[in-house]
Amino acid sequence: MASYDYIIIGAGSAGCVLAERLSASGRHRVLVLEAGARDRSPWVRLPLGYGKTFFHPRLNWRYHSAPEAGLGGRSDYWPRGKVVGGSSSINALVWARGLPNDFDDWAAAGATGWDWDAARRTFEAMETRVAADGRREGTGPLHVQDVSDQVHRVTRHFFAGVAEAGLPRTDDCNGAEAEGATTYRITTRNGLRHSAARAYLSPALKRPNVTLRTGVTVGRIGFDGRRATHVELRANGRAETLHAGREIILSAGAVTSPRLLQLSGIGPAALLRGHGIDVRADMPHVGGNLQDHLGLNYFFRATEPTLNDDLRPFWGKAKAALRYALTRRGPLALSVNQCGGLFRSDPAQPHPDQQIYFNPVSYSTTPSGTRNVVNPDPFPGFIIGYQPTRPTSRGRIDIASADPDDAPRIRSNALSTEEDRAAVIAGGRLCRRIMQTPALQGLVDRALEPDLRTLDGEAILEDFRARCGTVFHPVGTCRMGADQGASVVDPRLRLHGFEGLRVVDASVFPNITSGNTNAPTMMVAHRAADLILEAA
Template identity: 85%
Template sequence: MASYDYIIIGAGSAGCVLAERLSASGRHSVLVLEAGGRDRSPWVRLPLGYGKTFFHPEMNWRYQSEADPGLGGRSDYWPRGRVVGGSSSINALVWARGLPHDFDDWAAAGATGWSWEVARRTYDAMETRVSADGGREGQGPLHVQDVSDQIHKVNRHFFAGAEEAGLPRTEDCNGATPEGATTYRITTRDGLRHSAARAYLAPALKRANVTLRTGVTVTRIGFEGRRARSVHLRHHGHEEVLQAGREIILSAGAVSSPRLLQLSGVGPAQLLREHGIEVRADAPHVGGNLQDHLGLNYYFKANEPTLNDQLRPLWGKALAALRYALTRRGPLALSVNQCGGLFRSTPEAPVPDQQIYFNPVSYTTTPSGTRNVVNPDPFPGFIIGYQPTRPTSRGRIDISSADPEAAPRIRPNSLATEEDRAAVIAGGTLCRRIMQTPALEGLIDSALDPDLRELQGEQILEDFRRRCGTVFHPVGTCRMGADPASSVVDPRLRLHGFEGLRVVDASIFPNITSGNTNAPTMMAAHHAAELILEAT
């Protein structure tokens, strides 16, 4: 039986960070297990390539939620990275730390030691912040790029409209004043995607004490009494058992980490018995506390050129590709989520409660139901979209079978609270306010159905139910907290009631952060490595 000091299950955003940090001293052997393949595809390295990986069966789990009553019984598509780097290899690259109160709320909820001060200090250690003129701040492994000098000129209308609507402006949503209209910072380096795999795992793999295995299916975690000892896996039809000398770290993400705990006998007892799984611990909160951001886009035809005019025609694609090949700049080096920001829907809101995206491109749904950012609409168009930042509805993720390769049951329980429904109306009203400013009205040729400017109150909510979807930020399904009666892991991320097993990924969030969740996931892993090494 092969043995390693640390076995990390999942080479995603968290697992890559852990591998680098835990192996840095050279004293510990680290094995990283990944179900997907290597991140060598050019569509992974190309920033705008996520338009291709969004449905790619070899790089994306392509989950589907169950019919959601809050969305009128609709099922929603849930992409998740099935590749080294996880979702950091297929996401839209936006780097959003979250707001200070998000992390202070973690600490107040029982996650002692996870306040904003700790999170801020950790981010500072992780990041190299690169300005538009090439200046650098910080010496962290992850490059966070200011691309304000490259964004499309049509974005000027958004900034003007936000100002006319009385909204603040900020240079950086990760800075000292994060609230306001901004150009989003993205995780690129020299025009290439700088994923967790590139920033952390690639340097770690140069060390003799780090091993990566891809294409493996972890079937369960093995225990001796109350201590996690082994990882059982399947590779090319063969069963293997690997032993961990120090710890097993579950970093399979908010969808798969609770699933693997349940397959290992830790979860709701009745559910496990229904599937013939021996119950090691009746842990009803494993798989619960599911939170996610729901978002909605509104589409408009523009009366001046947008990215559609550059990326729709074949000659435009060729020109963009040539520019990128020669300079590593241009639309292929960016996210379509170029501008937006965190805003208060009303002046009375105590903190920003909405995140807005303004995209200088439109890609309305095709007859097959797909959208492709590298094949936009055949007319000038743009998008404004939003997501309420701190939803209060809670769902669940559970196994559907004892088969480790069976897709899980994803039940988001969307818009289940009055607070969330009110937040949807508030966010739509804020977007309408921006779109009715002279700056944005002057850009609009026509609205694609529905016209946000004509929607009021309950109409906004009903349209949101009909068309909204996940923004791909699931968290919380192995909640961190001090009390085993209401959480899955303790503040040091150890599984309650067991030894030798921690969970480190977005599933440990007590509450979702205000904004994109890749940054706080990597931050949590960076800080978790400190906690793990303190125990050695």
Template identity: 70%
Template sequence: MTDYDYIIIGAGSAGCVLAERLSASLRHRVLVLEAGGRGKSPWISLPLGYGKSFHNPAVNWRYHTEAEEALAGRKGYWPRGKVVGGSGAINALVYARGLPQDFDDWAAAGATGWNWTAALETYEAMETQVASDGSQRGTGPLHVQDVSDQIHPTNRHFFAAAQELGLPATDDINGPKNEGAAVYQINTSGGRRMHSARAYLAPALKRPNVTLLTGALVEGLGVESGRATSVHVRHKGRLMQFRAGREIILSAGTVTSPRILQLAGIGPAGMLKSHGIAPILDNPNVGGNLQDHLGINYYFRATEPTLNNVLRPFHGKLRAALQYALTRRGPLSLSVNQCGGYFRSVSEMEQPDQQLYFNPVTYTTTSNGKRTVVQPDPFPGFILGFQPSRPTSRGRIDIGDKDPETPPLIRPNSLSTDEDHTQVVAGGMLCQQLIATTALGQLVESAMDPDLRGMAPEEILADFRERCGTVFHPVGTCRMGDDAAVSVVCPRLKVHGVAGLRVVDASVFPNITSGNTNAPTMMLAHRAAGLILEDKS
């Protein structure tokens, strides 16, 4: 058995941040356990390499949900990072802090101290904002890039359509004026993905007090007299045990953190007993409160060249690759999601209720039985899509049995409230209004079925049920709150009822944020490290 001060389970978006922050003083020995590999694939570093990792089992857990009647009996596909950097290593790189009200709602829900003022202070400490001209603001380790000078010309039609409808626009979706049509900022530096593994873990690993063990599957936790003291790991076929002198920190993500707690006997007692696990703490909230964004895309053939024309032909791919190699710029240095923003479907609403995406590309996903390929279409096209920002449906994630390698039971309980139905129709109608503008209408050669333009409200909802999918933002399964009866961790992220154990990742979100969840996950970890160090005595 090997002793450390802090053991971090999961080298994902949160775990990498914790490793750097907890080790900076050189006074604490930190062990980071990661079930996946090191993440040295060039497709991770390359921003547009997202398409290559989307189905790759070497870096992706490739989970599936249980079938959902509300989604026409379909099972959802849930890619999750199986690699150092976690899902931040395989995501589409949109960097969205969220809206101020999101975090004030956290505090109102019992997450005392996690309001917008605290979140903003943390964001400003962790970021270096890089403008399109290369000038910088801030000195944080995480670089956030303005790529407005590099986006495809097709995007101009989206901004013109928003203006035609009288919708707002913003130069900075993460700034004080964050509502409206925007170019998405992305976390890159020098044209390469700047995820938490690069920004935080890489410098931490240069210190003598940080150890990273990859290929390490956590099978259980040792709990003695109400305190978590050790982690049981399977590594290269043999069992290992590591002891934590101060704390064990779960940063395995929304899917796996609650499962590790359940395997340790912390969770719904009846369910644990049914799998032959002796409960040490009955808490039905472990695995509950699952939230996610569901979204849908509408595909159109375009009347002018789009990114399809650049990236489909072999010579186009070659030219883009050469541009990237020489300049670290061009389409390969960008996210597939170039524009979008937060919008109110009705102007009288208190805050935006929809997030939109406009992509100057369409693509076809094919499988030859051995691998899945995402390929731009051989004709010009574009995508307009949306996600309701604050869904109210709640689901669960639980272990399938006591074997930690058994896939999880993911039950999102999607579209289970009337409010969610209303939000879906509102988002579809907003997209319908945009595509009906002169600005976007002139870009449409034809719709790629189904055609949004002629849909009635009930048809929008029916189509959403048939075609929607996760936007890969699951949160909430170890909910943070001050009341142990309705939460898993306290506002300092300590597990209720078990000493020496915290959860620090997106699973603790009391409510889902309005946009992409990677930025708030890193923010949460950055701030959580300060709380952990405050409590070390």
């Protein structure tokens, strides 16, 4: 039976960070298990290629939620990375730390030691921040690029409209002043996606004490009494058991980490017994506390050229490809989420409660949900969209059977609270306020229905229910906290009541952060490595 010091389940955003940091001393043998493929697809490396990976069956799990009452009975599409690097290999590249109050709220909720001061120091250790002119700040493994010199010129109307609406502007939503309109920083290096796999795992794999195995299905974690000791898996049709001398670290993400605990007999007892699984520990919060950002886009035809004009025609694609090949710059080196920011929908709000995106491109959404950003609409167009930052609805992710190959049951319980419904209306009104400014009125040829500018609060909510979707930020399903009766792992990310097993990924967030969640997920893993090495 093969043996390692640490077995990391999942080579996603968190697992890649852990592999590098736990192996750096050379003293520990580290195995990383990944269900997906290596990240060699050109669509992974090309920043704009995430438009192709959005439905890619080899790179994406392509989950769907159960029908949601709050969404009018609709099922929502949930893409998740099925590839080394996890969702950091297929996401829209936006690097958003979150707001200081997000992490102070973690600490107040029982996640002692995870306040903003600790998070900020960790972010600073992780990042190399690259200015538009090439100047660098920090020496961390991950490159965070300022692309304000490359964004489409039509974005100037967004910044003008925000100013006319009396809203703030900031140079960087990750800086000292996070609130306001900004050009989003993205995780690229030399024009290529700089995922967790490229920044952390690739250097780690050059060490003899790190092993990566892909195409592996983990069925369950095994125990000797209350200590996690081994992993049972299937690879190439054969069953294997692998032993961990020090710890097993579950980094399979907010969707799969709770499922693997449940498959291992740790979760709500009634659920486990219903699927014929012996109950090792009745922990009802495993799979609970699910939080996610819901968002909605509004589409407009523009009065001047946008990225549609650059990328729709064949000659435009060829020109962009040639520019990218020669310079690693241009639209193919960027996210379509070029600018936006965190805003308060009302000055009385204590913190920004809305995140806005302004994209200088529009693309059709088919009835199946396909969004092909590499093939935009055949006319000039743009998008403004938003997501309330701190939803209060709570859902669950659970196993659907005892078979690890079966898709999970995802129930987000979307828009189930009055607070969330009010936040939706507030966010829609904020976008409407921006769109009604002279700067953006002048950019609009016509709205593609529905026209946000004419919607009242009730119509905003009704439209949101009918068209919104996940913004792909699920967190919280193995919640961190001091109280075993209300959480799954302790503040050192150890599974309550057990030894040798930690959970390290977005599932441990006590509360969702106010922006895109890839940055705080990697922060959790970077800091968790310190906690693990301290124990060693």
